[in-house]
Each structure stands twice: as structure tokens, then as C-alpha cells.
Amino acid sequence: MAxxxxxxxRARRLRRELRRLRDRTGRTAEEVAKILGWHRTKVIRFELGHSRVMPKDMQSLxxxxxxxxxxxxxxxxxxxxARQKGWWSAYGDVLPDDYVGFEAEATSxxxxxxxxVPGLLQTEEYVRAIVKAGRTTADHDEVDRRVAARLSRKVLLSRDAxxxxxxxxxxxxxxxxxGGPRVMKAQLRRLIDVxxxxxxxxxxxxxxxxAHAAMGGPFTLLDYADPLLDPTVVYLDNDSSTLLLEEEKQVVRYRLVxxxxxxxxxxPDESTAFxxxxxxxxPD
Known part of the structure; x- marks a missing residue:
């Protein structure tokens, strides 16, 4: 799969490029908005990704x-x-954040x-057990969609590169x-195979x-082919919220951790044996 x-x-790269061009002019976001007759926060919303950039507005910029x-x-x-839709858009109701979009083009x-077990390495039965445990009020259809969305991410590991x-x-x-001993055994075997x-x-x-450096909880570092165009992202996730960190000092900290x-x-060899x-x- 290509x-x-x-x-x-692409949307993040666009925001970064618009910010770079504005900085080159020496103007603040408020000054740019005033010149164009926009609300004073409109440019900032574009650069932070809080609002979508429309073609007419970009031409003005x-x-x-x-x-x-x-x-x-x-x-x-x-x-x-940036205006195209990734495969994950079909699961927008059960994939509410941008993580999958950031994951989709990561090289590391x-x-x-x-x-x-991280989503990319989960078996279907393990996924279903996790989803049911975390969504106690979800109906059967919602569980199925969440499971399908999680499993769809795994194609990442079978693409050409x-x-x-x-x-x-x-x-x-x-x-x-x-999910029980049978599900857990199959999941452990999946980890060994992977x-x-x-x-x-x-x-x-x-x-x-x-004790270790990550006692505060799980995290993921996403790196890209060209770090100048697409800097590393750190993703933090818990049951109630997700957070994407992009500042260099934050990335350096988590890489050190x-x-x-x-x-x-x-x-790795000892881990497989474990x-x-x-x-x-x-039991089988």
C-alpha cells in the first residue's frame, strides 16, 4: 500500500508557512487583520489552526x-x-482528535x-475488550465503529514504506x-510476531x-521525513483529553525521557522471551 x-x-505545514511569511513582513497578526479589514483574531486563528483558511482569504494574505x-x-x-479528506474522516464521530492524521505520515x-497495548499492535478481540470497557453506555453499533476505526489504523504497518x-x-x-486469558494469549503472540x-x-x-522517567503516563513521539517542514509532534492521551505538543523544548524533554x-x-531479544x-x- 502506497x-x-x-x-x-499539510494543514499544519500551511499554517507554519503563513506564519513565516507574516514574520518576514515584520507585521503582527493584529496589524495584518486591520489592514485586511478582518476581526483582529482572524489571522491568529488561521495560524493556530482554530479556523480553516479559505482560498479567498489566503490570496489576500x-x-x-x-x-x-x-x-x-x-x-x-x-x-x-489540506482540504482533502483522509480515510479517518469516515470515522469522525469516533476519532475526534487529529492524532491519526499526524500518525498517517510519520516516518518514525x-x-x-x-x-x-498501543492501537497499532492490538488484535481485534483485544480492541473490542478495550472499547467495551471504556464505553460502558455505548450501543453495539458504536462499539463496532470504534473497533473498525482502530483496526483501520493498522494498514500503516503494511504500506510500501x-x-x-x-x-x-x-x-x-x-x-x-x-478480554480473558484466550484473548490475552493471542494478543501476546501478536506482539511476539510483530x-x-x-x-x-x-x-x-x-x-x-x-521508578522511571515516565511515571506521569504514556506518550508518543511522531517524526517526519523533513523535520524542517514537519517538526516532531509529541502526543499525550488520557480518557478525558488529548494534547499535541510541538515546542522544541517539549519535544527534547520527551525524547530524553x-x-x-x-x-x-x-x-528486544529479552523482551520477546519475556x-x-x-x-x-x-491456556490454549
């Missing part, structure tokens, strides 16, 4: 910023791509998980029995490692 441009990534023909062509292309994914995936799992993830892929590294952080986790965890021992404890 990789297709992610509208989410490019004229004011004295953009070159090359810049106009590039940004017009970005706007066109580094994740620490302390609660459950899959991302490099490095996952550190807290031991609690593989000890907690989700760990053999050339593009996947999987490590277990054992209880014996004691991930390095510490990798150093404390069992190496998973096999845990799986043997469940």
Missing part, C-alpha cells in the same frame, strides 16, 4: 505578504491537499505505554488480562526497573 499525503500534516510565484504555487497546493513512531516503530511497554500492560518485523523494536520495562526508558527496559514466558502461563 503512502498518501496526510491533510492534517499572499498579496499582502508579497509572496513570490513559487510561494503562491506551493501554498495553493498545500491548501488544496516512538511510544511508551503503561496501560494497554512503513514507519519505524519503537515501543516500550510497561510490564503492567502484558500482565493485565484484557517484534520480528524489521521496522519494529519492542521492549518491556519490567517492574524490577523501579524515551531514551531513559529504552535504557532501563529489557533489550512475552513468550507470560503467554505460556495462559
Amino acid at each position: 503512502q498518501v499525503p496526510s491533510p492534517t500534516i 499572499l498579496d499582502l505578504y508579497d509572496a513570490s510565484e513559487g510561494e503562491r504555487e506551493s501554498l495553493t497546493g498545500l491548501l488544496r491537499q 513512531i516512538s511510544a511508551f505505554e503503561s496501560l494497554y 512503513p514507519p519505524r516503530l519503537w515501543v516500550v511497554l510497561d510490564e503492567a500492560v502484558v500482565r493485565r488480562v484484557v 517484534s520480528e518485523l524489521a521496522t519494529v523494536e519492542l521492549q518491556i520495562l519490567p517492574f524490577a526497573a523501579g 524515551f531514551d531513559h526508558l529504552r535504557a532501563k527496559a529489557l533489550d 512475552l513468550a514466558r507470560v503467554a505460556e502461563g495462559y
Whole structure:
């Protein structure tokens, strides 16, 4: 499966480019809005992604910023791509945030998980057990849609150039029995199989490692082919909210934390053996 441009990534790149062009003029966002006769917050909303940039508004900005023909062509292309829909738009009711759009074009994914197996590595039965546990009032159709959305993400690992995936799992993830012994055993075997892929590294952080740098919870680092155009994103997630961090100092902090986790965890071969021992404890 070939990789297709992610509208989410293109929208972020467009916002960054508009901000760069404005900075080049030396004008504040409020000054630009005043010149164009807009509400004073309109430019800021564009640059933060709180409002969609319409073609007419972008042309006004490019004229004011004295953009070159090359810049106009590039940004017009970005706007066109940003307005397209990714496959995940069909699941907008059960995928409410932009994470999948950011994940779709990542060339490297580094994740620490302390609660459950990451979505890209989950079996269908495991997904269903997780969704049912977290959505106690959901009807059958909603559960099915959430499961389908989660499983659709897994095509990322089978595309022509899959991302490099490095996952550190807290031991609690593989000890907690989700969906019953049969489901859990199948999930552990899935982790063992995936760990053999050339593009996947999987490590277990054992209880014996004691306190560690990510006691605050799970996180994911998403890296891209051109870090100048598309800087790294840090994604934080819990039951009630999600957060995307983009500031360089925040990214540096979480990358350092991930390095510490990798150093404390069992190496990949030891981790695979650990998973096999845990799986043997469940009946066939």
C-alpha cells in the first residue's frame, strides 16, 4: 500500500508557512487583520489552526505578504491537499482528535505505554475488550465503529514504506488480562510476531526497573521525513483529553525521557522471551 499525503500534516505545514511569511513582513497578526479589514483574531486563528483558511482569504494574505510565484504555487497546493479528506474522516464521530492524521505520515513512531497495548499492535478481540470497557453506555453499533476505526489504523504497518516503530511497554500492560486469558494469549503472540518485523523494536520495562522517567503516563513521539517542514509532534492521551505538543523544548524533554526508558527496559531479544514466558502461563 502506497503512502498518501496526510491533510492534517499539510494543514499544519500551511499554517507554519503563513506564519513565516507574516514574520518576514515584520507585521503582527493584529496589524495584518486591520489592514485586511478582518476581526483582529482572524489571522491568529488561521495560524493556530482554530479556523480553516479559505482560498479567498489566503490570496489576500499572499498579496499582502508579497509572496513570490513559487510561494503562491506551493501554498495553493498545500491548501488544496489540506482540504482533502483522509480515510479517518469516515470515522469522525469516533476519532475526534487529529492524532491519526499526524500518525498517517510519520516516518518514525516512538511510544511508551503503561496501560494497554498501543492501537497499532492490538488484535481485534483485544480492541473490542478495550472499547467495551471504556464505553460502558455505548450501543453495539458504536462499539463496532470504534473497533473498525482502530483496526483501520493498522494498514500503516503494511504500506510500501512503513514507519519505524519503537515501543516500550510497561510490564503492567502484558500482565493485565484484557478480554480473558484466550484473548490475552493471542494478543501476546501478536506482539511476539510483530517484534520480528524489521521496522519494529519492542521492549518491556519490567517492574524490577523501579521508578522511571515516565511515571506521569504514556506518550508518543511522531517524526517526519523533513523535520524542517514537519517538526516532531509529541502526543499525550488520557480518557478525558488529548494534547499535541510541538515546542522544541517539549519535544527534547520527551525524547530524553524515551531514551531513559529504552535504557532501563529489557533489550528486544529479552523482551520477546519475556512475552513468550507470560503467554505460556495462559491456556490454549
